[in-house]
Amino acid sequence: MSSDQTPPAVKDVSTQEARMGEGADDRFNSTLREAFGSTPFILTKFDQFMNWVRGSSMFMLQFGIACCSIEMIATYAIKHDLDRFGAGIPRASPRQADVIIVPGTIVSKFAPRMKRVYDQMPEPKFVVSMGSCTISGGPFQEGYNVVKGAEEVIPVDIHVPGCPPRPEALVYGVAKLQERIANGESSPVTVKPYELEQFGDLDQDELVQHLADEIDEDDLVMRYDWDNSP
Amino acid sequence: MSLEKPSTPTEIGVTEDGLDYDALAELLGGHVLDRESHVNAEGFVVRPDEVQDVLSTLKTEAGFDHCACVTAQEYDDRYESIYHLRKFDDPTQELSIVVPSPKDDPHNQSGARVYDTADWHEREAYDLIGIDYDDHPDLRRILLPETWQGHPLSQDYNQSQPQIVTLRENANPLQGDRRSEDDPDTMFVNIGPHHPATHGVLHVQTVLDGEQIADIEPDIGYLHRCEEQMCQDGTYRHQIMPYPDRWDYVSAGILNEWAYARAAEDLADIEVPEYAQVIRTMSAELCRIAAHMLALGTFALDVFGDFTAIFQYAFRDREVVQNILEDLTGQRLMFNYLRLGGVAWDLPEPREEFFEKTRDFLDDLPYKLEEYHDLITGNEIFQMRCVDTGVLSAEKAKSYGATGPVARGSGVDYDLRRDDPYGYYDELDWNVVTETGCDNFSRVLVRMREVEESARIIEQCVDLLEQWPEDDREIQANVPRTLRPDPDKEIYRAVEAAKGELGIYIRSDGTDKPARFKIRSPCFSNLQTLPEMSQGEYIPDMIASLGSLDIVLGEVDR
Numbered sequence: 001m002s003s004d005q006t007p008p009a010v011k012d013v014s015t016q017e018a019r020m021g022e023g024a025d026d027r028f029n030s031t032l033r034e035a036f037g038s039t040p041f042i043l044t045k046f047d048q049f050m051n052w053v054r055g056s057s058m059f060m061l062q063f064g065i066a067c068c069s070i071e072m073i074a075t076y077a078i079k080h081d082l083d084r085f086g087a088g089i090p091r092a093s094p095r096q097a098d099v100i101i102v103p104g105t106i107v108s109k110f111a112p113r114m115k116r117v118y119d120q121m122p123e124p125k126f127v128v129s130m131g132s133c134t135i136s137g138g139p140f141q142e143g144y145n146v147v148k149g150a151e152e153v154i155p156v157d158i159h160v161p162g163c164p165p166r167p168e169a170l171v172y173g174v175a176k177l178q179e180r181i182a183n184g185e186s187s188p189v190t191v192k193p194y195e196l197e198q199f200g201d202l203d204q205d206e207l208v209q210h211l212a213d214e215i216d217e218d219d220l221v222m223r224y225d226w227d228n229s230p
Numbered sequence: 231m232s233l234e235k236p237s238t239p240t241e242i243g244v245t246e247d248g249l250d251y252d253a254l255a256e257l258l259g260g261h262v263l264d265r266e267s268h269v270n271a272e273g274f275v276v277r278p279d280e281v282q283d284v285l286s287t288l289k290t291e292a293g294f295d296h297c298a299c300v301t302a303q304e305y306d307d308r309y310e311s312i313y314h315l316r317k318f319d320d321p322t323q324e325l326s327i328v329v330p331s332p333k334d335d336p337h338n339q340s341g342a343r344v345y346d347t348a349d350w351h352e353r354e355a356y357d358l359i360g361i362d363y364d365d366h367p368d369l370r371r372i373l374l375p376e377t378w379q380g381h382p383l384s385q386d387y388n389q390s391q392p393q394i395v396t397l398r399e400n401a402n403p404l405q406g407d408r409r410s411e412d413d414p415d416t417m418f419v420n421i422g423p424h425h426p427a428t429h430g431v432l433h434v435q436t437v438l439d440g441e442q443i444a445d446i447e448p449d450i451g452y453l454h455r456c457e458e459q460m461c462q463d464g465t466y467r468h469q470i471m472p473y474p475d476r477w478d479y480v481s482a483g484i485l486n487e488w489a490y491a492r493a494a495e496d497l498a499d500i501e502v503p504e505y506a507q508v509i510r511t512m513s514a515e516l517c518r519i520a521a522h523m524l525a526l527g528t529f530a531l532d533v534f535g536d537f538t539a540i541f542q543y544a545f546r547d548r549e550v551v552q553n554i555l556e557d558l559t560g561q562r563l564m565f566n567y568l569r570l571g572g573v574a575w576d577l578p579e580p581r582e583e584f585f586e587k588t589r590d591f592l593d594d595l596p597y598k599l600e601e602y603h604d605l606i607t608g609n610e611i612f613q614m615r616c617v618d619t620g621v622l623s624a625e626k627a628k629s630y631g632a633t634g635p636v637a638r639g640s641g642v643d644y645d646l647r648r649d650d651p652y653g654y655y656d657e658l659d660w661n662v663v664t665e666t667g668c669d670n671f672s673r674v675l676v677r678m679r680e681v682e683e684s685a686r687i688i689e690q691c692v693d694l695l696e697q698w699p700e701d702d703r704e705i706q707a708n709v710p711r712t713l714r715p716d717p718d719k720e721i722y723r724a725v726e727a728a729k730g731e732l733g734i735y736i737r738s739d740g741t742d743k744p745a746r747f748k749i750r751s752p753c754f755s756n757l758q759t760l761p762e763m764s765q766g767e768y769i770p771d772m773i774a775s776l777g778s779l780d781i782v783l784g785e786v787d788r
Contacts, residue, residue: 062426066453066784067479069430070524071563074552077545089537092426109375110423110431110452112397117424133455139472142463143456144382144389145374164563196397207392211377220397221377227390 047184054098054124055086055181058174061097061121062090066104068131068164075167087174094120099177101170102156105133105140106147112222115196118154126181128173129156132163139163147224153193157186196220241293249323254292258284269496269721271324273312278331278338282365285313285327285344293317294325295628297345299722299750301735302355304384309336309361313348314722314735314750318628318642321650321731326722337362340369347631350758358383358458373451373787383459416444419769423452427532427773430783434760434776441768446761450754450786457788461747466494466713467570470747475564477749478785481520481552482728484513484559487568492652493723493734494570497715503704504654505695506572511654512691513558513567515684516551521728522677522684523548525780529674530606532777533615540605547598550591557584570713572706577695588692592685599678607675616671620763620775623668630762631755634730635680636779639673641666646726658690670771673778712742722750729753729780749788753781 015037060082064072075082076090083089091097094117106114118125127150132138134150141148150156157180160173180186200217202208215221243253251272255262258274261284266273276284288294294315301312313327331338340363341348352363353372360381363369371378375395380387417438422428431452437445457473464470474486488510495502502510527544531537552562557578559565567574578584606612622632627640637644645662647655663679665672717740724733730752739745756779764772 063424064430066430066455067476067563070479070481074545074549074562077549078542079546079549094424105453105455107452107454108378108393108395109454112395113423113431113452116397139476140455140457140460143459144387145454145456166562199394199396202394207379207394210379211394214377215394215396216398221394222397223392223394225392227392 051184052182055178058087058126058178058181059096059098060087060090061094061100061117062092063100063117064103065106065110066133068103068133071164071167072101072103072130072170075170080167080171082171082174085171085175085178087178094118095122097121098124099126099128099174100154101128101130101174102134102150102154103130103164105138106150106153107143107145108147108222108224109145111147111153111194112196112220114150115153115194115222126158126177127154127156128158128160128170128177130160130162130165130170130173132161135159135161147194151193155193194222194224196222241291243292244323249325251325254288254325257292258287261287266326266328266720268326269719270723271314271326273326273328273720275328275330278329279364281313281327281329281339281341282343285315285341288315288325288327289344292325293319294323296321297341297347297351297631298724298731299733299735299748300341300348300351300355301722301746301748302359302361303737303746303748304359306385308333309359311338311352311355311361312735313341314733318644321644321646321724324722326720331361336360337364339364340366342366345631346626346629347755347758350754354754357381360384371451373454375451382456415439423449427776429528429776429781432757432776432781432783432786434772436769436772438769443764443767443769443772446764446772448757448760450757450783452787453783454787455784458747458749461490461749462744465742466498466715466744467709467711467742470494470744471568471570472564472566475566476784477751477788478521478727478729478732478753478782479563480524480728480782481548481555481563482517482782483563483565484510484517484555484567485521485725485727486732487565488514488653489723489725489727489732489734491568491570492725493721493736494713496723497719497721497736497738498570498709498713500571500707500709502572503707505698505703506705506707507654508691508694508698509573509577509705510568511658512688512695513555513565513573514653515687515691516555516558517565518684518728519681519688520548520551520555522681523551525677525728526602526606526674529774529777529780533612533774540602543598543601543605550594554584554588554591557587569706569709571709572704574705576703576705581696585692585696588688592689592692595681595685599681602678607671607678613671615770615774616669616674616778617667618669618671619767619771620670620778621668622759622763626762627759630759632730632759633752633755634726634728635673635676636730636756636759638662638664639676639778640668644731646724646731650724652725654691654694655687658687660686660690670774670778673780677780714738714740714742716740724750727752729782729785730756732785751785751788753779753783753785754788757781757786 129150137146137148140146158177199215199219199221243250262274264275299314309331311329316324357371421434423431423433433449435447475483523544527541530540559567624640715738720737722735724731733750735748736744737746763775
């Protein structure tokens with residue numbers, strides 16, 4: 001054992017102290033380190049470990065849509081400080097993000113772009129939908145231009161209701177998401193979402209034929225059948 | 231007193247007690263077919279093919295230099311466009327130009343050659359109502375996608391028909407999408423709709439020549455959530471009031487609510503008790519401070535990319551305002567506090583605590599502002615970025631209908647709180663802030679100085695409320711449960727919101743819901759000036775200009 005090599009003058013030296021050696025700063029001596037004692041090893045399943053890591057360090061996407069984004073910023077900012085929960089300062093590029101918070105009303109013109117942003121995020125990715133608009137269209141549900149919920153476009157893991165939800169509610173939603181990730185749970189997709197598809201692949205009907213002059217065959221389009229919205 | 235303006239040379243139709251519409255009608259002569267009487271002004275009915283003549287006569291000879299809004303609507307027997315004209319020197323002098331056009335082929339002459347601002351307003355009218363404007367520079371859809379079918383606010387629109395929306399507007403700059411054929415060095419770059427610097431979901435299409443902007447076009451409509459339709463579907467008394475909070479959602483809720491309250495109260499002849507007016511004035515100015523704080527923080531974020539210091543400081547201080555507003559209204563963001571005829575409830579008990587909290591905030595404010603001046607306006611890098619960039623001349627600002635801090639940063643002395651008084655503003659002592667730099671720096675400075683003025687107003691309101699006799703605290707007028715204004719009553723009324731002139735046009739048809747509800751959003755007009763400011767500038771300066779405009783996409787797109 002290493003305790004043999006300690007100078008004989010110092011008695012009652014713990015194994016841990018001996019390992020640390022002399023001159024080491026005790027700030028490295030965390031409670032966790034103390035708890036482990038002389039055997040600093042954990043046995044766990046790799047999947048479980050990865051899930052725990054994923055949930056504990058989430059990169060959010062900097063993504064603002066409407067009113068809720070103001071409360072989302074307030075959640076990131078000093079008073080509520082989402083960073084305390086390991087879900088920190090937002091990243092501007094979807095390529096670097098794990099979690100997308102959808103904060104606001106999604107309208108027909110924006111849904112294809114949001115889908116594109118979501119597609120650009122690397123797997124595994126998670127979605128928190130914030131506010132009533134992303135659940136059902138909220139106060140704007142009757143609008144001619146409003147997509148009735150984020151789930152019509154992308155799969156959603158956690159819904160945070162409210163108009164807008166308070167920052168505390170969003171923190172709770174994110175914490176719940178972390179819990180689910182740590183437990184390896186995933187959400188079933190409950191709605192068949194609107195897809196981006198090539199214009200040429202759409203079923204030929206009156207509308208498609210009418211637009212045939214304006215849209216190229218290989219343009220990506222999203223078709224809204226408002227009547228079939230859930 | 232500071233609230234007085236220098237007198238202007240008299241123009242046609244100006245008399246001591248308001249506008250003399252007969253003189254104006256005489257000026258226009260045979261152009262005027264008929265005269266209507268709206269609540270705010272008289273309306274002159276003119277022929278659809280004489281719009282340009284009429285507007286330019288009124289602009290050059292009668293001094294109507296502000297085309298506040300263009301409202302379009304469909305009646306059972308005709309389409310109609312209304313140009314709401316007023317004067318920057320005295321916005322109480324108003325005139326509506328009413329242009330009917332036939333039902334089967336609705337078109338009339340465009341006003342965009344006279345007022346630059348009419349460009350976007352007419353595009354919106356074309357998009358939502360379906361009126362064609364002849365001689366318009368670029369008549370395309372503006373809020374809805376280009377492949378949209380039908381005009382949603384027209385009478386025969388079928389809301390459940392399927393729609394197809396393309397993704398092609400976001401062209402790839404690497405695929406040789408060089409726009410200008412005569413200059414192959416230019417490159418096309420998309421900024422947004424998902425971009426950290428666009429303050430939401432704005433899409434800016436730019437053509438770059440090197441690092442300079444050769445051409446720029448804001449593409450809006452990514453947050454067009456049918457606010458006008460929602461308001462037309464709601465009853466006056468209660469169902470409309472929650473929506474204004476969601477137009478300009480940067481905690482400017484009460485300012486927006488006031489816009490609706492003012493229009494509807496004037497439409498239905500409701501007198502608001504004085505006590506309620508003081509509370510309104512105080513809470514509206516608290517909202518203005520919160521909104522300007524956020525504008526300041528995000529502007530620093532745009533210019534420095536500083537997420538840590540200034541942005542967080544601004545949010546820290548905004549949080550204090552939000553706490554006060556939460557005590558007052560029960561909500562952090564969507565206050566829904568005003569009611570037609572007053573406010574929802576009185577100040578929270580114990581009142582002393584509320585006053586103390588508000589006073590504490592006001593006492594701290596000067597130090598905080600000093601800190602901001604140290605960090606922002608006193609910063610050399612900031613000055614280099616902002617002084618003399620994004621220049622908007624007063625002339626252009628007026629022509630584009632810019633209002634609020636954007637206009638006041640260009641030296642246009644226009645503030646509806648003073649010029650078209652409402653609430654309790656004309657009883658209080660405060661100043662309208664203007665700067666003459668016309669650049670990004672001036673616009674930021676105007677906002678920072680306006681925070682000081684708002685604090686002055688709040689202070690006086692708190693004093694008033696504290697001394698208000700207890701048995702005279704009337705918070706709401708007696709308003710009928712169901713409001714049914716007389717049929718065909720029309721009104722355009724505006725208030726000074728955080729971003730500028732927020733106007734509401736309402737036409738009633740005798741039912742308890744408005745037949746037409748049109749929102750004149752200050753951000754919509756202000757954003758139009760972006761190409762003017764950034765043509766030929768570097769792309770980072772364009773980002774700074776965009777930040778200094780302080781747009782909220784919820785209000786631009788409605």
